[in-house]
Amino acid sequence: MNNLETASNPENLKRVVIEPITRVEGHGKVTLLTDEDNIVQQARLHIVEFRGFERFIQGRPYWDAPVVVQRLCGICPVSHHLAAGKAIDRIVGGSALTPAARKLRELAHYGQLLQSHALHFFMLCSPDLLFGFESEVAQRNFFAVVDKYPDIAIKGIRLRKYGQEVIAAVLGKRVHGTGAIPGGMNKALEAAERDTLITDFEHILEWSKDAVDLARNSFMANLPHNDRFGSMRSNYLSLVREDGALELYDGVFRAKDPDGNIIFDGVSDQEYHQHIREEVRNWSYMKFPYLSALGSEAGWYRVGPLARMNNCDFIDTPLAEAERQQYAEYGKDLPVEASLAYHWARMIELLHCAEKIQQLLDDPDILSSDLLVKGNRTSEGIGVIEATRGTLIHHYEVDDNDLIRKANLIVATTHNNQAMNEAIRQVAQEKLNGEEIDEPLLNNIEVAVRAYDPCLSCATHAVGKMPLRVELVNHKGELVHSLRRDSDGSLS
Amino acid sequence: MAASADPKLVVFAWGNLSRADDGAGPEIAERLRALRLDELLVIEDMQLQIEHTADIVPGVPVLFIDASVAISEGFALERLKPQPDSSVTTHALCPTALLQLFETTSRRPSPAAFQLHIAAQNFELGEKPGVVNASATEAAWVFLADLLGRPPGDWGQALERSSVERLEPMRSVSATAI
Numbered sequence: 251m252n253n254l255e256t257a258s259n260p261e262n263l264k265r266v267v268i269e270p271i272t273r274v275e276g277h278g279k280v281t282l283l284t285d286e287d288n289i290v291q292q293a294r295l296h297i298v299e300f301r302g303f304e305r306f307i308q309g310r311p312y313w314d315a316p317v318v319v320q321r322l323c324g325i326c327p328v329s330h331h332l333a334a335g336k337a338i339d340r341i342v343g344g345s346a347l348t349p350a351a352r353k354l355r356e357l358a359h360y361g362q363l364l365q366s367h368a369l370h371f372f373m374l375c376s377p378d379l380l381f382g383f384e385s386e387v388a389q390r391n392f393f394a395v396v397d398k399y400p401d402i403a404i405k406g407i408r409l410r411k412y413g414q415e416v417i418a419a420v421l422g423k424r425v426h427g428t429g430a431i432p433g434g435m436n437k438a439l440e441a442a443e444r445d446t447l448i449t450d451f452e453h454i455l456e457w458s459k460d461a462v463d464l465a466r467n468s469f470m471a472n473l474p475h476n477d478r479f480g481s482m483r484s485n486y487l488s489l490v491r492e493d494g495a496l497e498l499y500d501g502v503f504r505a506k507d508p509d510g511n512i513i514f515d516g517v518s519d520q521e522y523h524q525h526i527r528e529e530v531r532n533w534s535y536m537k538f539p540y541l542s543a544l545g546s547e548a549g550w551y552r553v554g555p556l557a558r559m560n561n562c563d564f565i566d567t568p569l570a571e572a573e574r575q576q577y578a579e580y581g582k583d584l585p586v587e588a589s590l591a592y593h594w595a596r597m598i599e600l601l602h603c604a605e606k607i608q609q610l611l612d613d614p615d616i617l618s619s620d621l622l623v624k625g626n627r628t629s630e631g632i633g634v635i636e637a638t639r640g641t642l643i644h645h646y647e648v649d650d651n652d653l654i655r656k657a658n659l660i661v662a663t664t665h666n667n668q669a670m671n672e673a674i675r676q677v678a679q680e681k682l683n684g685e686e687i688d689e690p691l692l693n694n695i696e697v698a699v700r701a702y703d704p705c706l707s708c709a710t711h712a713v714g715k716m717p718l719r720v721e722l723v724n725h726k727g728e729l730v731h732s733l734r735r736d737s738d739g740s741l742s
Numbered sequence: 743m744a745a746s747a748d749p750k751l752v753v754f755a756w757g758n759l760s761r762a763d764d765g766a767g768p769e770i771a772e773r774l775r776a777l778r779l780d781e782l783l784v785i786e787d788m789q790l791q792i793e794h795t796a797d798i799v800p801g802v803p804v805l806f807i808d809a810s811v812a813i814s815e816g817f818a819l820e821r822l823k824p825q826p827d828s829s830v831t832t833h834a835l836c837p838t839a840l841l842q843l844f845e846t847t848s849r850r851p852s853p854a855a856f857q858l859h860i861a862a863q864n865f866e867l868g869e870k871p872g873v874v875n876a877s878a879t880e881a882a883w884v885f886l887a888d889l890l891g892r893p894p895g896d897w898g899q900a901l902e903r904s905s906v907e908r909l910e911p912m913r914s915v916s917a918t919a920i
Binding site: 303319321327365369373392393400403407408410411414423424425426436507609678 | 758759760761768785786787788791792795796797826839841842846847868869889
């Protein structure tokens, strides 16, 4: 772990605060402590997210959970819906789904990953990649991409829309659908709905391949900078299929160390709490998960596309597997450490999801109406899924009146908490060693955070124009320097 | 989403049902879907987002429906024009920016567009809609029911006649005013 998280003498440091000033779903601020020589000594990413939601679920009927949890987020409601659905399956003894129900859930999941990955890459990150991290703020937004690279922008819009249409076909609506119910699904896919999704699918596959090309070429075009930017040695955690394939809906846990050695493998998702602990630190609302076998100091890890790509042995769809092999070759068969490689891994997953959607739409099971199973009622359910941003864990305990007594949600942004702090420190050490804080330097920090696609990316990117207030405060609490950036990009 | 091959009106309604008054848009969307009108394309989401530009149909009027703090009670119908975005704070868009994006990506003029503002005050997680918002939602629904009771070919003109160019912040607009 980098030694800058807690400075040895914070009382003698100046404080630089980077904080969004508008109301968003989840927001963060960055605090940098510099010493008298303006050298960054401490960096912390504070995230305010999901507070109170676990309590909000308590007292509700368990079958309500998959519907209600979708309102956590407007971007990944389907991931929460499915993770909660998997947990509730356990409570009714219905985790061994029928083939049709399983495939419908997978179809919705791949649609969700496709649309969310497209949103993040094309609409939030492409301005950085196409115009440069330190380009003019007026240019660094999706509308500028539409102006200058309309073909890329339109592909992004259509990929996103296609993913939403897949979700709507399976769950009834783009958001807040009600497909997953305890032990299965409540609606079969109609042949007409399937046929609509198949129409023009070749374009989706082609655009997905183009997206991988763009992500890979952007990464490779600026080496060694991109390899070094926010890079770190870490452990990696994800689900994999039992044979080691990339698995996004249902698998077993695998953890690797920075050298690619297995820490554990084949662990049931029902045993997550035996291998993952969460540490509370007094300066952050978010917990810091770690692998219990390694302890809190050495056991932090990364999740999400980079971790999944580093952890899996292969991908079971041909186009994505070919791309993964290039990725593995770049990493010399060791885990790729660069934070910016998240974008590359993310687009390989996008291509994989497109291929999976095609496979599922061609599968006769997808139209079956055999959608429900039942079993023995239990009082506890755990559902784990590889969501867009990484491993998503829902854990519920239910009382005899069918009401949720306890809920524990560990979301991907939480898993990546330590990693995002580390990435910020890396960038801050290199870029923010002056007394004057300018906007391009701030964006480098945002770029590092954004690579992880955290929920606070809404705030940290703002489609290119993140409202910020920057303050330098000395150890006496005196304001030394301040900088404010408004939502229109103007500085004051 | 209600499918329609040849809509006469595209409706976008958004918000979060778990956040008190913010659920006004989805509430109205649910009622609109229940009407099962072939000429009405209803799109509900949590936020208005960039890909919604692909749902706009050239030449077909658009009605945006959202909870709003721009008025203190009742509802208001605002005429919208495309505008480059100047207030983006997340990946979510304001309606005028979406219209601008439509013109840029399609290279066609934006259709006539309107926003139905429903007065809202409270957005706390887990709370129910307040009295002011509930009353405003019902008033807005009466207005929409009247609109949709007319021939579909008249919907756009009726919206045009009922709309105002620009909302005055915090100005009260009641159903009877419209």
